[in-house]
Amino acid sequence: MPLPATVTVTTADTRYGILIDAGLLASASTWAGLPKAAQAVIVTNTTVDALHGDALRRALAPLYPSVSTVALPDGEVYKTWQTLNLIFDHLLGHGCDRKTVLFALGGGVVGDMAGFAAASYMRGVPFVQVPTTLLAQVDSSVGGKTAINHPLGKNMIGAFYQPCRVVCDLDTLGTLPARETSAGLAEIIKYGPIADAAFFDWIEEHVDALRAHDRAALAYAVQRSCEIKAEVVGQDEREAGLRAILNFGHTFGHAIEAGLGYGEWLHGEAVGCGMVMAAELSALLGLVPPAFVERLARLCERAGLPVKGPRLGIGRYLELMRVDKKAEGGEIRFVLIDAPGHALLRSAPDALVAQAIECHLAA
């Protein structure tokens, strides 16, 4: 596959490009044509700042009279209002005006918080996503979802807000711990069952190459994932219907994350296990044969993902799923699969949901 790839995302209000290539941070053309401003502010975390902060600062120095950095503490547990406020304190403390451009350099947590800060600061300033994890490159950088967590629920407070550009530099994935690569693979795998049977086959063939950071394989996986997500989001920006299929595995996954406390499992790990449970529920409802569950579980295992959920208690799982944003009037709408490459939304009896969970709990 030839590099570089550009995926264009079109929404009701705007249109932006996702650049996918190695060496993007250091290339001047990556940053051409962004909004002009007196100040650029890089929002990152301390870990990513040490790895890639200097490269981004060097790239932006010729373009903005002032480039400053807010380095947040690293981790999902910091995806809170208190941490978000560090960004606002910085912006106001530096006299940033409403043209200031924010650059989100990091994974999904940084992207979600910087995006919500950009959406809310002076009711909206431009921002650019520079995702440095595989999960953020294939998932949180497309679709305009930004949010922080609340003690009673994940991503409960946020905004739909689109970046003006997304820069996926594949080189940043080289510094990613193996566990984070696997978490990113969970979201890549997701696009197969819900939307593209051929891509599902392709991932099965290339999962070892992806885990080994083969650049061509990563480039294609990121590109195809972004294309699918962009297509779905373009049709349903505000998650009225179709977009919800992107949450395959997420209802079960959120229960795992919330039940253990955010940060115990990585989001992608919870999604991986959640997809297996959702596939099981699909099989229990007669939508797919049991072999499909086996196939998906095997692929998740090969991707290095946990496929057995924690023993939170079935009642606790159900309770946590009911507070999910996708629930309406207390009824949970599950993303289920009725054929490889095709998802649907429907509710299910508690007894079957419980059985689907039971089948995939840790010993």
Place this chain on the structure above:
Amino acid sequence: MPLPATVTVTTADTRYGILIDAGLLASASTWAGLPKAAQAVIVTNTTVDALHGDALRRALAPLYPSVSTVALPDGEVYKTWQTLNLIFDHLLGHGCDRKTVLFALGGGVVGDMAGFAAASYMRGVPFVQVPTTLLAQVDSSVGGKTAINHPLGKNMIGAFYQPCRVVCDLDTLGTLPARETSAGLAEIIKYGPIADAAFFDWIEEHVDALRAHDRAALAYAVQRSCEIKAEVVGQDEREAGLRAILNFGHTFGHAIEAGLGYGEWLHGEAVGCGMVMAAELSALLGLVPPAFVERLARLCERAGLPVKGPRLGIGRYLELMRVDKKAEGGEIRFVLIDAPGHALLRSAPDALVAQAIECHLAA
């Protein structure tokens, strides 16, 4: 003028009606056709809840299976994240889903906070404005601006988010303290100089009737103010240009509010005095004759507004104005008048700004 009046606001994404009449809270037709949901949540403050909470709860009880109330502490000093979080705590604590309808019952502070909560909760739920102060009816209920304050600046964190309906019940103005009525008149007066010379004349003729809560006068003043604001906002939802004229008096006014500490002067009081300073600056730049400043100051005085600013020190005024959202790259863009009914945006030399302030400081 015949009642009831309806002003329709059209924005890029949506269209909603502002109902203006007496007796609206108790009338079933007021609430017909709103989004259906399992829950309605009234966001108000303790003062307004005691006056009008029961009336709204009675009106909504037939329409929503569950109607609950969050009564916030009363005052601009509570327009903070901490108070906003009380709304989120309530919504999550009551298991509110993304169809839940929020009703903002109160003045501008309640409207701004409930609106931002609606914009952010699960990335957006529907909301209805029920403004109970004159200022909120003519100003903050139109235009979709929502926000909270930050210790370093007013309305610095927020969203553009449109209500699905605005209900201006003129009866709620009967319980308004005289000082709040005057504060509302400041925003009404504003629409004359910036957009409508004939309305400016009308206000001069009816200012005593307005202060005496004459219902027909109030109805016309609210209607004409909403019409002008809706027209301006319809042309420039995101404040790229034209909309900024609605901030006439606000740059100086924000400095007064921030300099004294939010809540010392009412917002409308600060805007009244700020308009006089902005008119003075217009005169110093040769845009209007000095008699115009006199005319505006006299009208503000008759409306019961302070027309002499606090002695914060000129340097402090300039410093506080530079952090205003309308400033760009440190340059302040003033809303100035070059003829009754016509405003423009421009910068001005610090020396003239200082002189405009000096002319209108308290002894």
